[in-house]
Amino acid sequence: MHKLNRYIGRTVAAAILLVLLVIVGIDILSSLIDELKEIRGDYTFVSVLQYVGLVAPGSLYKYLPFAALVGCLAGLGSLASSSELVVMRAAGVSTAKLVMAVVxxxxxxxxxxLFVAEYVAPAAQQIAESQRAIALQKSTSSHSRHGMWHRESDAFMHFNAVQPNGVLYGVSIYRFDDQQRLVQSTYAERANYLGGSWMLEDVRQVDFSEQRAEQQFFPQRDWESDLSPELLNVLVLDPEDLSISGLWRYASYLNKQGLNAGDYELAFWNKLLQPVTILGMVFVAISFIFGPLRDVTMGFRIFVGVMVGIVFRTLQDILGPSSLVYGFDPIYASVCPIIICFAVGGLLMMKRT
Incomplete structure (x- = not known):
């Protein structure tokens, strides 16, 4: 039985990895084509290749559920097409044991x-985004259209580039009063995090009143903020590119500031529950092989897998934004598609038995 488990495991694992390699390869090619449009100045073709290479690990965990579904259909389908599954069943191997051999x-x-998504991909993605933003900033102007926005209390901030070591480039800070009137505008070429506080460099500050605007220049100036380099490492990335711990940390920070953390909570639950999602996809694939797809061609199995994956992804894309619009807990948007997967798989397996 151990040899049989290893044989089934190798077949399924090879199919999953092959599908994942193809999907990630297509994603890398698409990213490369998109980034070629941004080439100018310091952002060269070599920079594009570095950027695409650094963001590639983030695609692995993102496409893993889809690869698991199609890979299991392909791997188990090849065993079914050669009648090996029939021989295994005839030899007394139960369906439960076959399921465990696949799981x-x-x-x-x-x-x-999960290890790549938690520790490798976010760090690589941040380095890629930082290098890209700095290169594009040098290619345009100090007030780059690239970068990210953030709000803290009555202040709105924009950073052209964020480096992992706690260095910011192109820092713009806009403060408003209770009547939403702009009272102060600050721009700094650079900011460093030293000794638990921020130091702005080459600062230009404009104070606004009802009568006039007063402009001042400072070579250096302290900046009080609850932001830390760790939180900025989260801010520079989109929610779906962050680690599970980073999503939880930043969602807690936003809730503390009284801001909406729905996007980050949704991404947190999606990533945290993704292993269960993958098991659900595998369960659906197994139920298809032992059920309605046991006698069809390989091409049709892959087609069905792609369609099921698209339906699952569409359901996630609908429920996720719906939770943000209608205010129900994002965990329900993450759990519902998983429950549907297991329910469909269970019904098909019950019909088979």
Missing amino acids: RPTLFITLIG
């Missing part, structure tokens, strides 16, 4: 993907 390699691949 084990899938869990192993999922754990590797």
Whole structure:
């Protein structure tokens, strides 16, 4: 039985990895084509290649559920087409044992993907975004259209580029009063995080009153903010590119500031529950192989897998924004598609038995 488990595991794992390689390769090619449009000045073709290479690890965990579904359909389908599954069943191997033989390699691949998504991809993505933003800033002007916005209390901030070591470039800070009137505008070429506080460099500050605007220049100036380099490491990335711990930390920070953290909470639950999502996809694939797809061609199995993956992704894309619009807990938007997967798989397996 151990040899049989290893054989099934190798077949399924190889199919999953092959599908994942193809999907990630297509994603890398698409990103490369998109980034070629941004080439100018210091942002050269070599910079584009570096950027695409650094953001590639983030695609692994993102596409893993889809790869697990199609890979299991392809791997188990090849065993079914050669009648090997029939022989295994005739030899007394139960469906439960076959399911476990498929789940084990899938869990192993999922754990590797989770490690990459938690520790490798966010750091690589941040370095890529930082290098890209700095290169594009030098290619345009100090007030780059690239970068990110952030709000803290009555202040709205924009950073052209954020480096992982606690260095900011192109810092703009706009403060408003209770009547939403602009009272102060500050721009600094650079900011450093030293000794638990921020130091602005080459500062230009404009104070607004009802009668006039007063402009001042400072070579250096302290900046009080609850932002830390760790939080900025989160801010520079989109929610779906962050680690699970980073999403939780930044969502807690936003809630503390009285700001809406719905996007980050939704991304947190989606990433945290993704291993369960992958198991649900595998369960659906197994139920298809032992059920309605046991006698069809490989091409049709892959087609069905792609369609199921698209339907699952569409359901996530609908429920996720709906939770933000209608105010229900984002965890329900993450759990509902998973429950549907297991329900569909269970019904098909019950019909088979």
